[in-house]
Amino acid sequence: MAETTTHDAHVSSTGLSNVKLGMWLFLGSECLLFGGLISTYMLYRGRVSDGPTPEQIYDIPFTSVSSFVLLMSSLTMVLAVSAAQKKDDRGVNLWLTTTALLGATFVGGQVYEFTAFYNEGLGFSTSLFGSSFYTLTGFHGVHVTVGIIMLLALVAINKRSSVPGSKSETVEMIGLYWHFVDIVWIIIFTLVYLIPV
């Protein structure tokens, strides 16, 4: 990251910066976290007790739209990273805010979906399907929420900064995290919603 500040110009044995390498390792670890949660869901999705079945409550068109919104947020995240590399702080703030809004739309959709499911009789304790569904999608929702907080915090910090482009690596790191969370959603959407039990 030679283009950042003088004292960040460190030499690393791999050529990757410490932060970037660390972020990749963290995301590798996260794969196993979601792997465990997805396995649990796949094992239990057919065990509905007296509660509703997945087919009865899933609203595929609605979730498709919110998934599309989340995927579009990856596009705006790329635009933010691109602006950061051009040291265009106004562009960075614009696209980061847009990404956060799209993410918030997705989370809002999830809150709506949870409420609807609950009203249709699927509580956290209703069945193994309920417990594992809310846990898996809830963990993903929390990841998106953490991402939104990071995006907005970065916008706030960026506005105080006097050096253009000083946060470009941070933008890139949050971008990595954001894309990862999106990719996980693609897998969840496919396995949870699209493939029938």
Added chain:
Amino acid sequence: MAIIERPTPVLDIPALPAAPPAITPSRTFGALKRPVASTGWKSWLFTVDHKKIGLMYGATALFFFIVGGLEAVLIRLQLAAPEGKVLNADLYNQMFTMHATTMVFLFVMPMAAGFANYFIPLQIGARDVAFPRINAFGFWCFLGGGIVINLAWFLGGAADGGWFMYAPNSGPVFSPSNGIDFWALGLQIAGIASLTGAINLIVTVLNMRAPGMSLMKMPVFTWLVTVVQFLLLFAIPVITVALFLLTFQRSFGAQFFDVAAGADPLLWQHLFWIFGHPEVYVLILPSFGIVSEVLPVFSRKPLFGYPFVVFSGAAIGFVGWGVWAHHMFASGLGPVSVAVFSVATMAIAVPTGVKIINWTLTMWGGKLVFSTAMKFAVGLILLFTIGGLSGVTHSVAPSDTQQTDTYYIVAHFHYVLFGGSVFGLFAGFYYWWPKMFGKLLNERLGSLNFWFMVIGMNLTFGPMHILGLQGQPRRMYQWTEARAGEGFFNIAFWNLVASIGSLVLAVGILFFLINIVVTTRSKVRAPLDPWNARSLEWMTSNPPKEHNFDSIPKVEHLDEFFHRKYEEDPVTHTMREVATAEQVLAELERNADPHIHMPSPSYWPLVLAVGLPVIALGVIYSTTVAIVGGFIVLYAIYGWALEPATAVASDFDTPSTNGHAVSTTHG
């Protein structure tokens, strides 16, 4: 996330032209000023120095070792005679659960983490780890987790489902106290320490090696601990999921392990052992690394087959993922699974056997010096091999089905964990004590320490093979005279022997504690290079300065320090000394880096780590408390992130010319 850098006053470098600039605290997002103390309790509480953090890991782990040891002695006292009355059934369940939990998560893992923290940067020629603040955060998480797990003793009873915490015993019906809640949340917090530590150390090893130190020139300890960090990186999230599911079930009414609701009890077993088996290698590989350092030094020979030791370590790291279900042979997995895991388990004995051959051949023909460190290393080879052999008998599924849940299993894993992991750590204590504290541990007390431990451990765990094959089940709080049997194999006699052995073992540990006190009080300083050592961590003062190395060494060889001291005679092909350790060090000092930037202390890691146990208590007792904990965490994260990212220009005289001097800036 970056750390403010300030030139550290490096007073002992004569080459410095002027007095170092004064350190002034800068404003930060919080109520307190940025800590800058370099002595006193604050310098420990807010430190980000990998050596101090390593020592804190070690001291805390040693404390938990004593706690876990006392629990073990109570278990053995209970089982010494028929119908033991020392503990009741409930307390006995808590005792063996907490003994295992303490020894695995609060002693062996953090002790290895302590050694790794202290010695990896030194062994690769770095000045600190990649993320010093995260490093401090990891230690405080470990401490917080340990406290939460043990708090349960005082708040209604500790966890009582065994360290593997199988369903349905872990459910609220069978364990109504809060013990398992404390256990699950405490381990969750301690898991954060392992995960952040893993990321930190991997990045450190991959990115911050001294110039010239290629991967195949790294000391073996660093190599094997790096393998361990990869195991942790991928194993910890799995236990994280399992613990979350358990907490959700116990605290929020989820049904994951509720068989009555149709749950599959094997889910927990799979999740636990997918973590649990790599965990076994997490426990043993650091000790393998330590003896791979100790044996060559005290055999006066290079390690035999360095690449084989490294690659067999990596092989263990891979195959270790494919053997977890051998813990579940008795659960009815079906013949195909059993056959596959059986064969994989036999296969993983091979890379382990490779190491044992390498160590033996390292000693072969060497000028052996039987210091205490060496004794423990040789002890590891012998005792671990015994445990390894009984381990291979478990891989034969039909035989394992007979052994499952008997004392034979207990005998096996204590030979590999005590005879292996713990002996390796003790070798590390005696070998590295002068490096860490500048004083040599007393060798005479060390000898007593060693022999009492060897005899005690064999008396304790040896008879358990017999007890197990005679059918004594694990986790039974009493046995009866009527069913003890007769003749040589009667379990009454061997139970008594095992209990006496545990007391001998305890005396051995006591000698170690006495040794620490005696050594600390002693005024005799250790020589600079007391063992005629080979690797980079010895190429600095005892104990090392805050910045580790005056100048970062250029590495040309495996065993760089040895090759600076010795050269091969072209005629006789023997090694002859060309420089003393003092001369090598003086050479480094002469070329001291003019600018050394060390990360500044920070109190955010501690604040952040304090928030987590508060959340844990909140989950158990009251949502309000959890919310308060959440706010502490959020506040700390913001404080951490807003700590000035880069130092102001006036903090530096001129831009540094040495890339490695500033390579520790990211936190």
